[in-house]
Structure formats: C-alpha cells, structure tokens
Amino acid sequence: MEMWFSELHTSNVKLSMRIEKQLFSGNSDCQRIDVLESVEFGKFLALDGDILFSEKDEFIYDEMVTHVPMAVHPDVRHVLIIGGGDGGVAKELTQYDSIEKIDVVEPDEMLVEVCREHFPELACGLDDPRVNVYYQDGLRFLRNKTEEYDLIINDATDPFGHTEGLFTKEFYGSCYKALKEDGIMVYQHGSPFYDEDKEECMKMHRKAFRAFPVSRVYQAHIPTCSSGYWLFGFASKKYHPLNNLRVKEWKKLHIKTRYYTTNLHRGAFMLPKYLEDMLEDEEDR
Amino acid sequence: MEMWFSELHTSNVKLSMRIEKQLFSGNSDCQRIDVLESVEFGKFLALDGDILFSEKDEFIYDEMVTHVPMAVHPDVRHVLIIGGGDGGVAKELTQYDSIEKIDVVEPDEMLVEVCREHFPELACGLDDPRVNVYYQDGLRFLRNKTEEYDLIINDATDPFGHTEGLFTKEFYGSCYKALKEDGIMVYQHGSPFYDEDKEECMKMHRKAFRAFPVSRVYQAHIPTCSSGYWLFGFASKKYHPLNNLRVKEWKKLHIKTRYYTTNLHRGAFMLPKYLEDMLEDEEDR
Known part of the structure; x- marks a missing residue:
C-alpha cells in the first residue's frame, strides 16, 4: 500500500511524505487533530491538515x-x-x-x-x-x-x-x-x-x-x-x-x-x- | 486539467508543483532535459527528473x-x-x-x-x-x-x-x-x-x-x-x-x-x- 500525506504550502506547491499509519484522528472544539507516522519525519501532528511539528524537525x-x-x-x-x-x-x-x-x-x-x-x-x-x-x-x-x-x-x-x-x-x-x-x-x-x-x-x-x-x-x-x-x-x-x-x-x-x-x-x-x-x-x- | 511535477527528495518525501505546460523535453548524450512552466516557481529546468534551477529561486x-x-x-x-x-x-x-x-x-x-x-x-x-x-x-x-x-x-x-x-x-x-x-x-x-x-x-x-x-x-x-x-x-x-x-x-x-x-x-x-x-x-x- 502507498499512503502519502500532503501539505499545501501554497495552492500550487505541496510537500508530501510517505505514511506508515494514522495513529489518531479527532475533532476538538477548536480544530481537527491528526497524528500520523511517516517514514522520513517519524510521527507528526497535523492541525486542520497542516503539520504543527514532526519528531524529525x-x-x-x-x-x-x-x-x-x-x-x-x-x-x-x-x-x-x-x-x-x-x-x-x-x-x-x-x-x-x-x-x-x-x-x-x-x-x-x-x-x-x-x-x-x-x-x-x-x-x-x-x-x-x-x-x-x-x-x-x-x-x-x-x-x-x-x-x-x-x-x-x-x-x-x-x-x-x-x-x-x-x-x-x-x-x-x-x-x-x-x-x-x-x-x-x-x-x-x-x-x-x-x-x-x-x-x-x-x-x-x-x-x-x-x-x-x-x-x-x-x-x-x-x-x-x-x-x-x-x-x-x-x-x-x-x-x-x-x-x-x-x-x-x-x-x-x-x-x-x-x-x-x-x-x-x-x-x-x-x-x-x-x-x-x-x-x-x-x-x- | 491538473498537472503536477514531483521531485523525490528521498524515497519518502517529495516536493510537487502545479504545472501549466511542458515547454521542452529531449534526451541529450548525457541526460534527459525538461523545461516546464509552473505557477509558483515560473519556468524551471529538470535533468533526469531533478530540478536544476527555477526562475523563482x-x-x-x-x-x-x-x-x-x-x-x-x-x-x-x-x-x-x-x-x-x-x-x-x-x-x-x-x-x-x-x-x-x-x-x-x-x-x-x-x-x-x-x-x-x-x-x-x-x-x-x-x-x-x-x-x-x-x-x-x-x-x-x-x-x-x-x-x-x-x-x-x-x-x-x-x-x-x-x-x-x-x-x-x-x-x-x-x-x-x-x-x-x-x-x-x-x-x-x-x-x-x-x-x-x-x-x-x-x-x-x-x-x-x-x-x-x-x-x-x-x-x-x-x-x-x-x-x-x-x-x-x-x-x-x-x-x-x-x-x-x-x-x-x-x-x-x-x-x-x-x-x-x-x-x-x-x-x-x-x-x-x-x-x-x-x-x-x-x-x-
């Protein structure tokens, strides 16, 4: 299986990373929260689809x-x-x-x-x-x-x-x-x-x-x-x-x-x- | 039409940009050469699929x-x-x-x-x-x-x-x-x-x-x-x-x-x- 997460940096540029699995997905009162495990950046957290931080950086x-x-x-x-x-x-x-x-x-x-x-x-x-x-x-x-x-x-x-x-x-x-x-x-x-x-x-x-x-x-x-x-x-x-x-x-x-x-x-x-x-x-x- | 060019930075990370058109593609004695027009980076040149330079950067x-x-x-x-x-x-x-x-x-x-x-x-x-x-x-x-x-x-x-x-x-x-x-x-x-x-x-x-x-x-x-x-x-x-x-x-x-x-x-x-x-x-x- 190929699974990629992409973040649009602008409407015309995106950074994508290969995903091993999704560890969490939920909606708080403020935003959607996702935790994903990637090959290159380790685990990372995304808020409304934008990466907040990754283990690697x-x-x-x-x-x-x-x-x-x-x-x-x-x-x-x-x-x-x-x-x-x-x-x-x-x-x-x-x-x-x-x-x-x-x-x-x-x-x-x-x-x-x-x-x-x-x-x-x-x-x-x-x-x-x-x-x-x-x-x-x-x-x-x-x-x-x-x-x-x-x-x-x-x-x-x-x-x-x-x-x-x-x-x-x-x-x-x-x-x-x-x-x-x-x-x-x-x-x-x-x-x-x-x-x-x-x-x-x-x-x-x-x-x-x-x-x-x-x-x-x-x-x-x-x-x-x-x-x-x-x-x-x-x-x-x-x-x-x-x-x-x-x-x-x-x-x-x-x-x-x-x-x-x-x-x-x-x-x-x-x-x-x-x-x-x-x-x-x-x-x- | 959606057209995206992607460059693999590693096997597990890629940067993609939206393309307006391909302006040139050819094989020299050394390598494949492509010129593409992108929305965000302007025209860019790729050698064997890797960006050599873009007008924007x-x-x-x-x-x-x-x-x-x-x-x-x-x-x-x-x-x-x-x-x-x-x-x-x-x-x-x-x-x-x-x-x-x-x-x-x-x-x-x-x-x-x-x-x-x-x-x-x-x-x-x-x-x-x-x-x-x-x-x-x-x-x-x-x-x-x-x-x-x-x-x-x-x-x-x-x-x-x-x-x-x-x-x-x-x-x-x-x-x-x-x-x-x-x-x-x-x-x-x-x-x-x-x-x-x-x-x-x-x-x-x-x-x-x-x-x-x-x-x-x-x-x-x-x-x-x-x-x-x-x-x-x-x-x-x-x-x-x-x-x-x-x-x-x-x-x-x-x-x-x-x-x-x-x-x-x-x-x-x-x-x-x-x-x-x-x-x-x-x-x-």
Missing part, C-alpha cells in the same frame, strides 16, 4: 524560540507560552534552573491529551512542577496581566482560524503590557518566500515594530514549514538580540542543543537582501 | 556560489566554472569588471542550447566576451591545467550519473593543481538533513578537507533543493572566508544582489549544532 523550532531570548535576557524568571500545548517549548525552558514559573495557555485541551499519549518525550515538558497549564484563550488570559513576565513566547502559528486573535494589534499591545520593563516577546513570523505568505509576514512585522522599541526578525531552516524557511520575531522593551547576546554566560550553563549555538544565533539575524528590503519597506510606511 | 544559488568567494579573494581575474551550461553563474560573475576570463566547461551542448532558448535572461551570461564555453568533460579539461585560475566554481550537482567524476578525490586534487597559490574553489555540498543525503555530504567534506588548507561549509535556503536547505563548500589555499572577508571593498563595487549581503555572508557560515558535529566527526577521522 521539532527540535529546530523549539530551540530557536527558546534559546535565542534566553541567551539575551540576563534574568528570566517568569515565562508565558501562548499555545504550546505539545510541551516542546516548555521542555526546552525547563533546562534553565533560573526559571521559576512557566505559564502555558492552551485553548485546546484535547491537543494536550493527544500529545501526552503520542509524544510523551515532548509533553513531559508540561509535568515540570514550575509549569502551569491554563486551558484558555490566550488573548483573554493576557488582558488582566501587567508587568508579570520576563519572556512571552507566542507559539501560535496561524493568523487565520481560531488563533486569529493572537495576530491582532490588540494582542501585541497586551503582550507589551504583560511584560516587565525589560521583557522580551518571541513569536512566529511565517515564511517570506511565497507570494501568498508574504503579506501576512509583513503585516506581522508592522505590528511588532510599532509596539516595541526593539523589533528584529530571525530565521531558521525547518523542512516541514512553508518553503522550508521560517521566520521568528524578536520584540523587546530593552535588550537587543545581538548587542546584548551573552555568549560566555550562556555557554557556562551547558544547555544541550542540536540546532542552537551562540554563533548560529548571530547568523540567524543575518537575513537575505530581498527580506531585508521587504522589512525596511514595512518600517518606512 | 535560481538567484539564491547563483549569488551564493559567486559573491561569497568574490568578496574574499582580493584579485580574481581567471575563473573556471565546471558545469554551468545555463549561464547563471557566468552572468553573476560578469558584474565584476576585474575579471578577465571565465572558462565554462559544460559536457552537454544540448543543455546550453535549451537554456539559450528558454532562459535567455540567464544564458546571456555566456555571451559576455570574457566567457569561453568548452563542451568537454570537466575532469579531462582540468588534467593539464596548473596554477591557472584564481577561482573555480564547481556547478555540478550530482555525485552520481555522468558527473560522478566531479566528486572524486582525483577531482579535488586536479582543482587544487589548477588553482593559483591563493586560489579558491567553491562547490555544491548537498543537503545534510535527510539520512539518505548525509553520507554523500560528509564524504565530500572529507575530500576537500584533506586537499585544501582552508575548508569551510556554508549554507543557504533554496526551496527547490532537498529539504530546502543546501550547503556549499569553500576550499581555499590561503584565504579564510570570514577572516579575509573584504566588506568595504565589496560594498564599493555596488554589485546588485537579491540574496547576498556581506552580513548574510557571515551568517551563512554559522551552522546548526548537528551539522557542526557531523563535520567535526568527519575531520577527526
């Missing part, structure tokens, strides 16, 4: 949203993860002894249950005693928070659908308010390569650029993402991702990584010319 | 093999391109007035004819008076060359098939001999992400690492390449790609690019931890 994403801000901010104690029900980001964060509290706000309880069953090596990140999981809408959770967090990681991927609110101007404002005076926010920035994705990507930059004094974009190669090229936003009230990078201090922590290094950190902010130009156009508007 | 490849060595070597006059029958690399090189001679050694005459017809905006690179096209096997062409070139760009992609000889130990030795005492060689290094590609990728590093005093690997995001992540080798008799980068001098030339910047140049050598580890293992053998 989740480390890239989880490390890049975690270690980039953690190597810059000198004293992260309170962290908020918006989305992140799979536990992957929480797991990376629990490597840091200095962190006292990790709040995970995930609207989809079924997603957490499915991950606990099929991806226990990630979901175990949620079992750390410092982690509190709130089954709530991220935007609502944020509304009454003021200067509480050193770091906010917005793990939500999709500017459409049920997480749409996490991509509004209001959301960036709420994050700003919820961060302490030297807080950092990291968020998914989409892919700039295909024309269909470009506009969303640039809109996102506009909102963060206007809401935060420091706003930079960085990149990683993630094969299951659109065009294999994914961007992240680094928005910050005080620290600059390169000028305030604390190389020696971070290396002393002996954090285990497979993708991140402090050298790669620097390189991740060195963007292609076409992308630099797009971002600058947006900043000049 | 060829600039990334052509710029990265050209400007990285050109921004390091202080005085490039004679260049050899092995393969490169499409003219894209030659076109990038002709932006540099200091270059006196560009030899293109392409075994497949039909490939050049097809590119002249369907990709004139690239193939025009071959019309520059400094360019000489030799319809020959690259390895044979190199055998009687000694200290002739400042820069050799190995544009051949495939360690199997008719270009297999361009990936042997003998080939790296011949390139070394053909380069002047401060010469640089740049070559395609494949993709390190999928297990199927890993071994070839590492073997290539071993050969260059043993043949040249300086041997570094750099990266680019090229969506149509395997996993969207492509590596290049920088092998050199004298210059280091970062320590000898000539930022001011290069910027003064006002070369037009869409991907390359001298910042991106630096970032391109900052590799993921898993790749650094693989390369170091190879160097320790």
